[in-house]
Each structure stands twice: as structure tokens, then as C-alpha cells.
Amino acid sequence: MSQDSWLLEVLRCPQTHDLLQQKGDLLIRPDGQSYPIIRGIPSLVFPAASVGEDAKWQRFYDWYAPIYDFNERFLGHILTGLDIPKERVQLISLLGLKRGTSILEVSPGPGVYQKLIRGHIGNQARYAAVDLSMGMLNQCQKRNQELNVALVHANASHLPFADESFDALFHFGGVNLFDEPEGALAEFVRVVRTGGIVSWGDEGSSSSIPDGWKKRFLTRMNPGYLKPRPPIPKGLSNIKQLEVSGGYGYLIIGNKSTS
Numbered sequence: 001m002s003q004d005s006w007l008l009e010v011l012r013c014p015q016t017h018d019l020l021q022q023k024g025d026l027l028i029r030p031d032g033q034s035y036p037i038i039r040g041i042p043s044l045v046f047p048a049a050s051v052g053e054d055a056k057w058q059r060f061y062d063w064y065a066p067i068y069d070f071n072e073r074f075l076g077h078i079l080t081g082l083d084i085p086k087e088r089v090q091l092i093s094l095l096g097l098k099r100g101t102s103i104l105e106v107s108p109g110p111g112v113y114q115k116l117i118r119g120h121i122g123n124q125a126r127y128a129a130v131d132l133s134m135g136m137l138n139q140c141q142k143r144n145q146e147l148n149v150a151l152v153h154a155n156a157s158h159l160p161f162a163d164e165s166f167d168a169l170f171h172f173g174g175v176n177l178f179d180e181p182e183g184a185l186a187e188f189v190r191v192v193r194t195g196g197i198v199s200w201g202d203e204g205s206s207s208s209i210p211d212g213w214k215k216r217f218l219t220r221m222n223p224g225y226l227k228p229r230p231p232i233p234k235g236l237s238n239i240k241q242l243e244v245s246g247g248y249g250y251l252i253i254g255n256k257s258t259s
């Protein structure tokens, strides 16, 4: 992480929000608690051993990371009829990102949106991405090295950043799985500056998708489709709730109204 000096300015202990000092491959809290930097990726996971749903999905995505994108594009297309790369372009274009917007992407998976997001914000804008799966972050490193995204290993419900660190936050596809979805959404608002963009979404089939074998198969493969959406967190205004991915997903976009 030597090239990301700005990252050290905004990184905080995920538990106490204390400033951290880098010494070699460690990030150290004032009381001596330290976090490792693993192959250039700061690992700031709290709690150190994930629990409940987080533990289950962390294990699953570490295993699934190398084949995730292939399966999404091909199996996703067979099941939904959607052109998945086109849907991704459309999704990112809804966020209202401008050149220079600094952004935190939460749960990037293997980095399927990173080229698109860079295209909107430009090469100079600060861009960090946080995932609980080191396997997924390793895929981001492999696929998107030239995009200069600062990768951080952390839990979405305990983000290791100072308040108001970013102009925008984008998350898609994990909130159905989180052990503490409401805590994560409160964290999303905390780390964005007042007036900035907070956006998140996931799968969740709308009533416009007909009942039938596809819907039954999808919900069996991914029970997240049936999960109730967590309530919209406090501190947002101008909230838009959109159907995306041909009705198989939703996206919520708001502006942070209070600090």
C-alpha cells in the first residue's frame, strides 16, 4: 500500500476508530493493537474471527472467487436472459458519479465494476474497495491492477475508515448476506461526506417477474431473493428506489443529509 499515502490518512481501527500508524507490514493502534498488511492489502477485519452469516459467506466466497465472474455472466444469462455486462454498465451509470468523485466500493467481489467506476471518476480520483473475502480481493488485484484501486480487507458492518472519508459509496450484491445489514448501512452513511452519494442494492425479485421455474430455481440457489430489505438508514435525503437487472434486483441511492 506504499503508493496509497492518502489511504493511510483515512484508515482507522474498525473497532475504536483510532488513527493507525504504519510500521513495515503492520498498522498499529496507539495502544499497540496491530493489523497486518498482506500482499499489499491492509487486513482490518473486526471482529477478527467472523461470526454467523459473515463467517459462512467469507468461507464460501474465498472458495468461489476464481469462478464467480464466469458463473455470473453465463449462468446468470441462462437464468435471467439478461446481458450481464450490459446490466453492469447500466447500474453504474445510475449512480451519478462525476470526474474526481472519491469513492468507497463495498463488497466488490472480483472487481466486476471497477473499470466502469474508474471510467466515470477518472484516473486521479481516490478509489478504495473493501471486501470480507481475501480470495475476492486477490482476484481484484489480478484483474484490475492498472486501475489503482486501494484494496482493504474488512467487514462492511465495521468499516475501517474515518467519518466522512469519501464523496460516494457504492455497494451491490452482499447486503442480503451480511450478519448485521442494518449496522452496515449505518456504516455506509457514516463514511460518506455530508451531501455525498450513498448507494446500495442487491438481488430481490420484484412482482414484475412471473412466478415459474426460473423464479423458483433462483430463489432456491440464492435465498437472498426472498430476504426483506433492511430499512433505509437515518441521515439520507433525496432517496431514489430503483428496480435494476430487469427486475431481479434493486438499487437505492440517497444523499447524506447530516454528519
Ligand SMILES: C[S@@+](CC[C@H](N)C(=O)[O-])C[C@H]1O[C@@H](n2cnc3c(N)ncnc32)[C@H](O)[C@@H]1O
Binding pocket: 054, 057, 058, 061, 072, 106, 107, 108, 109, 110, 112, 130, 131, 132, 133, 136, 154, 155, 156, 157, 171, 172, 173, 174, 177, 178, 179
Ligand atoms: C454476490 S457477491 C457481489 C460481488 C459484486 N459486488 C457484484 O455485484 O457482482 C457478494 C460479495 O460480498 C462480500 N461479502 C459478504 N459478506 C461481507 C461482509 N460482511 N463485509 C464485506 N463484504 C462481504 C463477498 O465476499 C462477495 O465478494
